[in-house]
Amino acid sequence: MSTTQTQSKQDELPDGDGAFAWLRALGPRGRRAFGGAFGGYALDSYDFFTLPLSMVAIAAYFGLSTGQTGLLTTVTLVVSAIGGAIAGIAADRIGRVKALMITVITYALFTVLCGFAPNYETLLVFRALQGLGFGGEWAVGAILVAEYASARHRGRTLGAIQSAWAVGWALAVIVCTVVFQYLDPDTAWRVMFWTGALPALLVIYVRRHVSDAPQAAQRRLASSDKGSFTAIFKKDLLRTTLFGVLLSTGVQGGYYTLATWVPTYLKTERGLTVVGTGGYLAFLISGAFIGYLTGGYLTDRLGRKKNIALFAFLSAACVVAYTNIPSGANQLVLVLGFPLGFCMSAIFSGFGSFLSELYPTAVRGTGQGFTYNTGRAVGAIFPTLVGFLAGSWGVGGALIFGAVGYGLAVVALFGLPETRGKELR
Template sequence: MNWYRQMNTTERRTFIAAFGGWALDALDFMVFTFVITTLITVFSIDKAQAGLLATVTLLFSAIGGWLAGMLADRYGRVRVLQGTILWFSVCTVLIGFAQNFEQIFLLRALQGLGFGGEWAVGSVLMGEIVRTEHRGRAVGTVQSGWAVGWAVAALCYTGAFSWLPEVYAWRALFWIGVIPALLVLYIRKHVPEPELFQRTQKSEETSAHRTSPLAIFSPALIKTTGLAALLCTGAQGGYYAVTTWLPTFLKTERHLSVIGTGGYLLVIILGSFIGYLVGAYLTDRLGRRGNLLVFALLSGASIYVYTQLSLTNEQMLVLGFPLGFAASGIFSGMGAYLTELFPSPVRANGQGFAYNFGRGIGALFPSLVGYLAKTSGLGAAIGMFAGGAYLLVLLTAFLLPETKGREIH
């Protein structure tokens, strides 16, 4: 990691803060995917309702991400990043005290507001502070924090359900959500506002003209905004269709034990971690579009094999690695790409809208998978929606420009 050693102190501290924030977001968010089966039993809900609990978080994260992006362009990246982390952390802890489906639904919606904002603001912060020659690898490597948080969630799940009664184990997992709040202290002390943002603010104050949040829909930017939003829809729709339902798929259709499910998922998570790192390298090597095309093709092929073919336990274990590798590596170039597509006055706004529009539409996929699973089976439902999503990635990647090496202003 020569690029990391070449970064200055501010760049490294920003990298640590963004990496930690994304890892802790993953920990809090992915805990839900492990307890879906338990919640179905405890609160007597069906798969469709369980899917809604996943979908509502993603839908509200779309709102939160765009709102956080607009606020970050107005009040600063660092200040808004701290607020999103605190909001997300508090809501996650409160879910552990919920007494019925309606309370969980409300808290999952509120949780989504912070979840959407953290990535949108953190990614822009990284993109503006890190130099052009390191941007792709640095921002891409931050994405690998998701695999780290996911792995910790899997370990916590295995431990909690091994040592605690089921009725308390799922609550304890959400109470762990208090941890991200501690990251705010580090950010307050060590991470400054990007100089580029400060210059943009001074320029707008001097001219007494502030760029409208709706500028991303102006004739000059509408094509970029629309295609970027569709690109993010495909990448996230495919990812959420798989990761939301995969633990339940392994448990109900492959009939794996709790420990077995954790073991299989750890192989997928390891593949995800390496996929993020390889994707971070390829996004600078092949370019932003090249990275997206390679991983979209790999993702479609892996999901088809994993969910549609009749495999032995040993084969499934081995194939879990390329599944995680492909589904995650596609995100490594996304942050740098979106940062480079939008101009500074609306960068967080445009990036927040595009990524979270994709998240909002992609949020429908878990619910649709749940409904389709009633008639077609869970594996077929996952394969159908994820395959269509990655086809969308291929189409939009061809239509967007390459931005590798672009200086941002």
């Protein structure tokens, strides 16, 4: 038996039961991969939220309309489709870990450069380039961990990875609250972007301690189709790819509409200060964190499709309720923030396992990177629509477009198979 096979056997542990059985089942190598992917996604989230949390100050500094501020988010998400596709192909050709490091360095570099932007046009370009790394990180990190996870616990394992988004979001809110409290807004938004250099430290850890799953790496290297973009559009995978894109478009269209505009909504239509907004977002984020973990558990118990359908319906209901609260009922806004964060996050928990199980190892990175990030790019139209409609409808009224996205996600499920318990091939 080879050294690689021996190590692989040592890393395989019985699935077992209990709250942390999924973590034990990863084995030593898998847990290190989990740490690298979790950290990468948390810092990816942190770098993304530097923009929406600073949006009011940026708009005032450059004299932007709501449409122009919405475009800053849209261009990030659109370019992320390119970044996700490139990163997915790279993950299949050069390996998961190498591709992960490239994506982290990319999004960190251009986030920092955003802080030096002298005008709106330059900021738009830097934010677009940040999307190259932002688009690829999740897909690569999710695949890296999925290939270590057992079929029985894959949903919970990838749900835990998704929870890193809430951790990074919370960190961004805390830093934003402190920075805007002690610095004037014209300086504070730049400092927020400069703190985006933090992910560079993670690359050191990943390079030294994380490696691709041995058996998956062997299958990938043995295939002649690895990293083939055309392969995911061949007859056997075409249906999966098209409906995967529609699913991702619906879920992310709804999510990014809320993530982009809720801080502005609280500021402009609820009259909250930056510190006050941070307090309200604490309920939203805590709900998100618990939602990711709960969704991961349910996607293993109910199945991938039922979990997504359940939380698509609940998320749409929350959006309608959250944006139709009577003026002045700020305490109700606070209370509803928790279920909103819970539902719109729990729906994501099954994505990492579901998309990984839909594609074979040789094109798993390509397929997952393309479907997830193309959906993100198309879904980016939703925040822009909100921006342009906010002038006549108000931000709260325009946010209803988020509910439309969740309806599209349910439609997409009819074209995809259930994959719970499926062994990766």
